[in-house]
Amino acid sequence: MFKFLKDVVAGSVAGVKDLPYTIGEPYSSAWGSWTHSRGTSKVDGSPVSIFSLSGSNDNDGRLAAGRNGIKRLRTVRHPNILSFLHSTEAEIMDGSSTKVTIYIVTEPVMPLAEKIQELGLQGTQRDEYYAWGLHRIAKAVSFLNNDCKLVHGNVCLESVVVTQTLDWKLHAFDVLSEFDGNNEAASGPMLMFSGLKLSKTEELRNTASLPKSLLPDYQRLLSSTPSRRLNSSKLVENCEYFQNKLVDTIHFMEILNLKDSVEKDSFFRKLPTLAEQLPREIVLKKLLPLLASALEFGSAAAPALTPFLKIGAWLSAEEFNIKVLPTLVKLFASNDRAIRVGLLQHINQYGESFTSQVVDEQVRIKY
CATH class of the missing domain: 1.25.40 (Serine Threonine Protein Phosphatase 5, Tetratricopeptide repeat)
Structure with a gap:
């Protein structure tokens, strides 16, 4: 599978004439249908991350969502949101057919799941690092919700990446949309602790993997009435879990x-x-x-x-x-x-x- 991804990425590079970056080895995980690869600048050799998404034709729904993600990532700036550098599209020959591929270039980051495994933290140190990372993501969500009136729509393990200074950053803006008072989601903390994907909304109530100090505020995030849900800014300011x-x-x-x-x-x-x-x-x-x-x-x-x-x-x-x-x-x-x-x-x-x-x-x- 790894070789296949590498070959696909390597093959696509030849068709990207205006991408001033070299695409390297892909990571083993990425959000949705995207491929997340290491990369370097052709100008000075500095490291970057390159995300690519392919569709069968220009009207592919995944490409439409991907373009939305690019537009949002390009315009939304925050210390806890992935920094955008460049984007482009290319038509790539795949055998007898042509595929449309989107590329996003960002600051160099690593998938959260892989970085956690690499660090190998245990006990209190692991818990403190999780708290610090979630504090960063909660601030990013608060900025989107309260300052931009936007909803991410899919805060999960795969939508978080880690910088070279070990900061957690939020990305994967494909389904980011305007806040209408009823669409605020609060799935992030549970999925980051359990490492599982939701198959249905009711699974948000499965809190066995959550730390006790986070549980009361997490439950307030899940109020059945959107207007009564705990505001993400209050979570950042007052949650006992973040005090370490x-x-x-x-x-x-x-x-x-x-x-x-x-x-x-x-x-x-x-x-x-x-x-x-x-x-x-x-x-x-x-x-x-x-x-x-x-x-x-x-x-x-x-x-x-x-x-x-x-x-x-x-x-x-x-x-x-x-x-x-x-x-x-x-x-x-x-x-x-x-x-x-x-x-x-x-x-x-x-x-x-x-x-x-x-x-x-x-x-x-x-x-």
Whole structure:
């Protein structure tokens, strides 16, 4: 099956003249009839995701839905919704017949089911990651429902993808439609926990797989009267399920500019110990870049150096040079004297990474 998909995708590339991307290996799962493949830009080699959908002719219903999804994804922008980059259509010869194929190019992502399997999280760390991810999807749904007056119509495991920083993002907008007061759906949480697809609406009431802290609000989402259903914005704001160390830590970092210096200092002094308790992969791929950005752009002060260097020490030497060293080089020119002093105090943790070439060509010490 994998070889078949690869051959189909590879064969279709030849007919796509205006797609400035190279289509690579397909993932084993995607939403609906779409194929989700890895891809790269022909311009600079940067990674992307490429989604493709084929129909027997231009009037195929799946293509009509796919075009709706493209239009919606192109115009709806939100941090928790998949970022659109490019789209095109092509007529592809398939033996003696011609097929119409739609392509959508997005930021590089991976199907949620495959990423969960790859991470292999267990126990509390798995539960915290699920909560963080669902918090992101709930915010995306809230944005669609409350700000755009739209309904996704199929929030499920397959309509969620994961970025390189392990953020969950919502996509699969083929059946996205205007909200009419009666069509709001709330199937997402149950299907993500059970990994099953709905065969009938009544299965929404099967809540055996849901965490107890999520259950009361989930049941309120299922009110038989649409006007009485729990608004998705209230789910994000008040649900006990979303209150855990991982969600709180990342949320604090994302609104760091709104915190005063006392709150920041307290947070960063606790962070080295807290980071030990959080999923290592998420700390390295999500929290570390947030720390680097905060230090570079001035929203984090000298106390943030300690957790930044501690987390950075968990990387390989090669990754350290890519993800940590550039930030340290920039900080030597910081206007914050406390940061410059802190760099010298911690130099034994990173000094060996500073080659003579780096010192001569990149480090600009501010006195």
